[in-house]
Structures are given as structure tokens and as C-alpha cells.
Amino acid sequence: MEATARVAQGRQHLQEDEEDRITRASGNFPDFESTMPALANRFKFSFKDNITSYLGARNPFSSPVDPQKDVVWLFDNTAYQNRVGRWKANFVACYFVKNSGKDLGEVVAWIADQVGLAQDEEAEARIAKRVQPLLDSILPAHTVEVDLQGIAVRLGPSGRDGISTNELAIPGHDYKDAQVITSKVINVDSTPCNTTFAASKGWAIISDVDDTIKKTLTSSPVGILKTTFADEPEPIKGMPELYKHLVQKLDNPPFWYLSASPYNLYPFLREFRDTYYPPGTMILREASWMNLAGLLGNLTQGTEAYKIDRMEQVHGWFPKRKFLVIGDSTQSDPEAYGEMYRRYPKWIGAIYIRKVTGVAEMDDGKKNDPERFETAFKDVPKDIWYVFSDPDELYQKVDELVSKE
Template identity: 75%
Template sequence: MAPESASAMAGRSRQYFQETEEDRITRSYADFSDFEADMPKLANRFQFSLKDNITSYLGRNNPFYQYVNPKTDYVWLLDNTAFQNRIGRWNAEFVAAYFVKNSGKDLSEVVAWVSEKIGLADDEEAKATIAKRLQPLLDSILPAHAVQIELQGMNVRLGPGGRDGISSDELAIPGTEYKDGEVITSKPINADATPFKITFAKPKGWAVLSDIDDTIKKTLTSSPIGILTTTFAEEPEPIKGMPELYKHIQQKLDNPPFWYLSASPYNLYPFLREFRETYYPSGTMILRDSSWMNLAGFLANLTQGTEAYKVDRLEKVERWFPKRKFIVIGDSTQSDPEAYGEAYRRHPKWIGAIYIRKVTGVAEMDESKKNDPERFEKAFKGVPRDIWYVFEDPQELYAKVDALPPID
């Protein structure tokens, strides 16, 4: 997909953060606004050069970009899924996020604040974990920079990045003889960046798009304290029974491609990728392209505009794989039912099943509204009843997955 103009990105950003009724229920019930107002006031993270500042508006067309310096900068290269265009050529979206190493000057202050809020102020080991996970939210982003990668024997440039320090390039992949489900690894050239995986997926067959937070990973998105604790202090915990379910889906549906969708910012990519690699099938991770440099913005990412954001990302995947049949999996804490219902109404032949995990037992969650049967009926208006299902125990889904028809 071609990079957006600055005005288009600004418009999309405003749309993403329009508060829906579900957002309002979540945020008001747990007093998110009051909690965010008490957060540390951080220094400006956008402390890049005047040249980078001005030219970053040009995006990939910026002729004044620089390559990253491996001594001072670091880059995250995101795993992706390759698709075939109309003439059979393989393409993929290559996403890179650029940062300045160890540039977050408020780290100790924020670590102390988080540690106190979650009750770990005297735990030095916990503070070290919190500092490691917070660092990417505090480091300065790096616009107007690019990175080279080795791609099947060729040197390819990614970027330069735009205003948010992120580049997105839809590029052709050399070669044609790739098998469905084949995975290759690409490496950076002269850059402090990790290798990344490219998974090849043919145009037809089953596919899975899954929410992350409180669907496959305990995040407690209904609670600001819960979000901080599960994200920065605790070892990430899978939802009971979900790793086994996803393995069953992978085996039963002949290794379908997986996408993992979260309203978290790209700053959390290494943390979430490691979690996914530990418990779930490999796949492309879709995160918000807003590199928030403070905790209040991080909480807003997870709790505002999630419906519009997720519908937008579903539309993007549909453009790449319009002939695939998707299983979409989410939960009741955020706007997954509304987003998936809207996606089905737009593309009824594209979505073959919708599974929503009913989340219970979270103190800061208004379960009477979030799990109200009328909410689900409204969210899935116009969606056939045999397409969507609300579950509490993942075991409920095994028979449903087994009953899905084969796709030629």
C-alpha cells in the first residue's frame, strides 16, 4: 500500500481516536481520564534535527533521507505475509520502526511512577523489567531515515520513515516458486536491527485474524493499573486454552496464515512478538502506527478509537487476500464485536466465522454492559447467526472449527 500523505494520516489519526460508546463505557467505568491526568509529564520526544523534521513530511519520496547509524540508532523490522498480485508476482508490505538508542531521558522517573502505582516500588528486579519494557516508549523516534535489507540475494532499501518514525513499503519479492506456508528470513545490512520472517500465502484457503489483548494474552484492558502491570511488570500470560486452540486450528485447517491485531503501538513490538513466538503460530503482527512517547498516549491507544482502527486494518488485509476465507477472533472488552460485525457487512463472503471471547472476572470492567446479549445482537446485526459465536471456554470452539468446510 502506498504511503499516505501527512493530511491523510492526520485525518485517519483523528478517526482512530473518536470515542465510541464501547470506548466510553471502558474509560468512564475505570476512570481512565483521571488516571492519565496523574501520569508523569514527559519531555518532548520529537527532538530530531530541523532537516529531518521538515523533510519527514515527504515520506518515501524524501530525497534528503539518511541511512540509520548502527552505533546510535536501532530499527525494528516486522514479520510480514507475502501475497500474489493479479499476475502472480509476490509482494509484501515491509514495515520498519526507527529509534535513537537510549534517548529516553525520563526513564527513571517513569519507572518509579509505574512501580509505585502497581505496588512494586521496593522490588528492584521488577523495576529492571519495567525499565526494559518502558524504554521503547521513551526513546526518540527517528523520521527521515532508511535501512537496507538483504532480500533473496538483492539489497533493498526500506523507507525513509515519515513523521511517526515508521516506514511502510509494499515491494516485490524476487523469485516466483514459493510454496503456500513457506517462510524465509531476511536480514538488515549495516544496521542494528533483528532479522524478520516473510511467510508466503496463496490467494485461496482459510486464514485467521486474531485480536491479542484479552483474546490470546492477559492484558486487562479494562483497567489502567491492569494494563501497566501486565505490560511492564509481569511475564506475559496466555489466556487459558487459547494456545492449544490455535494449534488445533493450525493443524485442522492445513497451516493457514495468521494475523495478530492489537491497538498497542509499535513500541511494544519486540515484547508482543516474543510472546507470540512462545505460545502461538507465527504470523504478521498489526500494531498501531503511532509511536507514542508517553504512557497517557499508550493508554489512549488501547482504549480509544479501536473500532475504526480495527476495521481499517481488516480492510487492508482484505485487499491483499480477497479470496481467502477468514476466521476472526476477538473478545468483549473492547470493540471487537462491532469491528468484526462491520467487516462482515462490508465483505460477507470474506469472513467465514467470528468468535468472541466473553471476558469475566475483571473488577474494572462493566460486565453487565460489555457482555449484554443485546450488545452482541446489535453488533452482529445482519450477520447470520451461524457465523458468529460468543464463548467462555475455548473448548467450545473445537467442534465449530472441525465443522468448517474445506476451501478449494
């Protein structure tokens, strides 16, 4: 799966790795999670949809979405060429019952109280907008039609998580590397899908989001709630300029933004990406949980395995591309990227890790210990990986990558 947000079908097991344990212990996550509101309304759907959703993509009893009641998110994606030269792409769609979330006011008030807002109407409106997709009922066993280059194509049916994924051949042949086309759902309220065409060779980029390109600078539960729901998102200083340089020097490479954030935050993160960074596919995490605590679990548990799994999928589509992978030291990016290099040494052309400091709840000594990086990048050549504090350190290194293609 992929498309502007490659989300997993099925429940992702949230098994903690060592970096997760450090983060969760320092922030006392389990105690805080026990106090978080329930989101039980997300999984209230009809008996028919409930039973038939177990059939997944082969469900013959699915229903089309109701334009009056439902909403669909169609995620951006990246098209690749198969062995005979046909262009294909994974189309991921998420289905919701529009504005069906119950107790929105109570959840907003709870978050506002936790993050210390003092009757800030603008901030409360921001919280409501971002939390609504976490409360709305998902819609399994449904389908929708999308206009794909003038041809109506059915997507779905959605599974038990309210998500469908369809690998489709794109009509036509004369597409060029970096070309973009837009597809829209027919007669239903939906986000558009921008499909970027990427040839089989050349540079490509996988980038983490939080504390790599978007400022979070917290490893506490309250801090995560604040930056996720209440604050206006801020880019990491110098990173938007660096990414523009990447576009210029690496000949407009395709981008994947790989985040452990749940797919419910897609509109928020997509807007942030469009404001500061190059377009690209957003890979977000499936969210099969009924308590707001699941948000924190998504962000802090099983992140290494999750990211390796998603990068494996990208490798399957683009095995001959050369990838620059960019992350930070707050979680398991070094370990995940190091493992991908050991699996595919010709695939990973460079690894850049941002050293994050000054986070009150984070043990800088453990997270930024040189021994940690040496272990994470065992058997990875020294000229492949680099830990940086200031994006300015990377310009010359990026320029040198051109000769490695």
C-alpha cells in the first residue's frame, strides 16, 4: 500500500523496541494513556457491513458510499512501471461517515485542559478540526468510483479498518518522470489524489516527519498532544531550504514522507507538507484503536518494524532507484535505516540523521550517544551515514551525491 499515505491493512502490532522503551519510560506514557478518552463510536456500523467486511477486497456485498452522509479521503501516490512498461499505482482510500464523531466537545475540552489552553477559541477550533477524523465512524464494506484519466474506476470495497487499497493500471503510456496527474472521486466529498510518475532509475528520497522536518521537540504525552492538535505546525529551521536544494540537485526526485502518525491526521500533515516541502507520497500508520491512547501508541511503539516494513514496499516498487533516507535521533530512524542498508546496500545511497537536542523529557545522552549510532550503522560504510545538527552541513554532501548515481 502507499499513495499519499500508505496505510496498512490490518492491525499493526505495537511491539516496543529499545528506543521505544526509552521514550515511553522517560515520558511515563502508560499512566497517562490510562486517563485518555474512549473513541468507541469509530467502530459503530451496520450488521451487514460488520459481517461482510471480513471478506475484505473480495466482498460481493459491499455498498457504494452515500454522497449525502459519507466522505472519502483519496491519498496521493507514486506511479511505477512494471516489467512490460505499464504504469501502475496503489490507490488508497479511507471512508468515513461525515461528522459522525460523538462527544467532540468533551474530547476537545479534555485536550485543551491537558495542554493548558486558557479559553483560546482559535486553538480550540484547531483541536476540533484535527481530532474530528479520530472520532468519526469508519465505513467498512463500501466502494467509490474515481475518475482516472477520464475513465470511471471502482475503488474498494473497504476492509474492517475503513480503508481500501487497489493497485491500478493507469490509462495511457506517454507519461514522463516527475509528471503529475490529478484524480478525483466521482460525486462524493473527497480529497483529490495527485499521482507522481517516477521512472525506475535515479535518486529518490524517504524522509521522516516529526523532528526531522516538522518541529515536535517533545517526548512527553502532553507535549505530543499539544503539537499534534493545538499548535500551528512549524518546520525545522533550514529544512525547507535543504529540501528545495535536493529537488534541484537530484533532478526532481520522488519523495516519500514516512511517519508513524495515524492516517487520520492526513489532511493536517498534507497541508503542512504542501506549505513547506516538495510534494510526495505520505506513508502513515493504520489506526485500529478505540481509545485516544492509540495515538500515542502509534507514535511510540513498534516504530522500527513499522518503518522497515513500509520501506520494503517502496523497495518492491523501485528496486533500481538510489535512495537518500533522512531521519532523526528521537526514535528508531537510525536502526531502521541501518537495517535497510544491510538488506539492500545498493539501494540506500546516503543516510542523514538529525541530532535532536534540548528536549526536556528526552535523555540526550542515550539518544545521541555515538555508540548508539555505531551500533545502528554496523556494517554501513562511514561515507554512507552522517549525523548532523544543522542542515547547512548537508549541502556539500548532497552535491557530492550526484556523482554516486
